Amino acid sequence: MIDPEEYTELVLRCAESVPPGRVTTYGAIAVAVGDVVGGGGPRQVGNVMARHGGPVPWWRVVRSDGTLPSSHQGEALARYREEGTPLKESGVRTRVDLGAAFAEPSLR
DNA sequence: AATATGACTGTCT
């Protein structure tokens, strides 16, 4: 296993690297970060966001299907409208249009 | 050391 601080830092950096109006997924970050430090899965990324996601634009990190984390979807939706993130609306449910908004996370 | 839990994901029903 790697140094937790290192892992956290990389994950947060990926989140910050996502430009306004774009999003990335937990899985993508897990791969990008895991590519460097190894190990880790989407859950670990989510865990890091939960504990240290305060100061970063966590709303630009979504689930693989474009829906938002169980909480915060209301919060995030406001941000998306603010930033002009491509949204796809299926009836009452609103989600991010991954096809248009997905951005590959970079370790900058 | 063992069990439970989580800002996840993919598949099947």
Place this chain on the structure above:
DNA sequence: AAGACAGCCATAT
């Protein structure tokens, strides 16, 4: 389209 189930991996108790 929406819910159930099962993997996966690190942390917490």
